[in-house]
Amino acid sequence: MRKPENLSIDTLCVHAGVEPEPVTGAIMTPIFQTSTYVQQAPGEHKGYDYSRGGNPTRTALETSLAALERAKHSVTFSSGLAAVQAVIQTLDPGAHVVVCDDVYGGTGRLFRRLYAKYGIEFDFVDMRDAAAVGRALKANTKLVWVETPTNPLLHLVDIEAVCALARKVGARTVVDNTFASPLFQSPLALGADVVLHSSTKYLGGHSDLIGGVVMLNDDSLAEQLRFIQFAGGAVNAPQECFLLLRSVKTLALRMHRHHENAVKVAEVLTGIKRFSQVLFPGLTTHPQHALAKKQMSGYAGMVSVRLAGDFDDVKMFFSRLQIFALAESLGGVESLVNHPETMTHASVPPEHRAKIGITSDLIRFSVGIENASDLIADIKQAAAF
Numbered sequence: 249m250r251k252p253e254n255l256s257i258d259t260l261c262v263h264a265g266v267e268p269e270p271v272t273g274a275i276m277t278p279i280f281q282t283s284t285y286v287q288q289a290p291g292e293h294k295g296y297d298y299s300r301g302g303n304p305t306r307t308a309l310e311t312s313l314a315a316l317e318r319a320k321h322s323v324t325f326s327s328g329l330a331a332v333q334a335v336i337q338t339l340d341p342g343a344h345v346v347v348c349d350d351v352y353g354g355t356g357r358l359f360r361r362l363y364a365k366y367g368i369e370f371d372f373v374d375m376r377d378a379a380a381v382g383r384a385l386k387a388n389t390k391l392v393w394v395e396t397p398t399n400p401l402l403h404l405v406d407i408e409a410v411c412a413l414a415r416k417v418g419a420r421t422v423v424d425n426t427f428a429s430p431l432f433q434s435p436l437a438l439g440a441d442v443v444l445h446s447s448t449k450y451l452g453g454h455s456d457l458i459g460g461v462v463m464l465n466d467d468s469l470a471e472q473l474r475f476i477q478f479a480g481g482a483v484n485a486p487q488e489c490f491l492l493l494r495s496v497k498t499l500a501l502r503m504h505r506h507h508e509n510a511v512k513v514a515e516v517l518t519g520i521k522r523f524s525q526v527l528f529p530g531l532t533t534h535p536q537h538a539l540a541k542k543q544m545s546g547y548a549g550m551v552s553v554r555l556a557g558d559f560d561d562v563k564m565f566f567s568r569l570q571i572f573a574l575a576e577s578l579g580g581v582e583s584l585v586n587h588p589e590t591m592t593h594a595s596v597p598p599e600h601r602a603k604i605g606i607t608s609d610l611i612r613f614s615v616g617i618e619n620a621s622d623l624i625a626d627i628k629q630a631a632a633f
Contacts, residue, residue: 260316261498264312264314265315266493280299282299282486285298300478300483301478305489309324313463321466323474324459324461324483325460326484331445334482338473339391345392347373348395351372352426353593354595355393356595376536389417394424394440396424397428400592401552402528404540407435411438422442423443426445431504432507432545445463451499455577459492509618509623514551515531525553528551529547562611565611565630568633570626580614583614583616584616586613593606
């Protein structure tokens with residue numbers, strides 16, 4: 249295959265990391281369903297000794313995912329939160345982390361309830377205002393943790409501006425790129441040090457696996473993360489590596505369809521009186537639409553709305569939906585709907601939820617790849633009460 253840097257991401261999705269199996273010529277990467285490997289002599293092996301430390305199926309997956317983010321290194325984990333945890337485990341007690349205030353509920357829970365008690369300080373900041381990030385930085389700030397677009401309010405963070413501020417104090421910038429995917433946003437090219445994905449979501453795309461991945465160019469940090477991967481043991485099983493590698497082959501096709509459908513759905517939702525607000529970066533009415541156009545090439549499939557009425561009205565709306573399924577997670581081929589306050593973000597402290605606007609009227613759609621007209625008709629009939 250030609251060098252990855254010379255190929256489009258659509259082609260990389262199909263080919264990166266995938267080589268014909270040398271014994272049989274099989275075009276699909278085999279599932280190396282093994283825990284251990286025979287050694288020629290003590291300490292002499294063919295590159296693999298134990299599957300926690302390395303597995304050929306996982307190697308192919310990591311090669312593929314690194315290519316998608318135009319990264320030198322990719323380190324995969326058994327879940328998105330395991331990937332988050334690995335990055336935090338590179339820090340020492342006394343480190344300070346500035347975190348996007350509208351961060352995924354599980355990430356915030358991990359920071360507040362687990363790592364804060366180990367002497368790591370976390371400050372949650374509205375990163376729509378780069379100046380607020382600058383004010384939050386300290387001499388001991390080691391990481392700036394960014395999500396953009398955010399979950400679930402679909403705020404945007406200026407990646408270049410935040411990275412420049414972080415560099416001034418010697419801090420690394422981590423960008424959770426789950427909502428945009430490598431198709432529509434390239435944080436490393438904008439100055440980020442680390443890119444993270446919950447591969448459960450768009451990368452997996454079929455709601456049938458759990459995973460996480462960290463991509464980066466720093467050799468030393470990559471070595472640290474690989475040690476954490478090996479020593480901590482939160483690795484993907486070979487079957488899940490195979491499923492994810494298979495899913496990546498259709499990532500470009502799926503993401504373009506998610507984007508097209510979400511644009512159509514969001515535009516129609518703005519005209520439905522039942523919804524008092526529609527949150528989608530692709531709308532010209534989004535307050536950060538100009539930033540979206542600057543740092544994104546597409547908007548994926550996440551659309552949030554506020555439904556006029558009380559929580560009983562929200563529940564009524566959910567009960568009337570026929571195609572959208574009420575469920576946590578996102579990024580699958582099927583359309584989902586979620587109530588962040590009581591579902592994905594229930595672990596966020598109530599006062600913080602109220603402060604940033606995760607209230608009972610907020611609904612998050614993950615727009616799938618079905619026919620857009622069917623999805624729009626489903627939302628319209630569900631809102632007609």
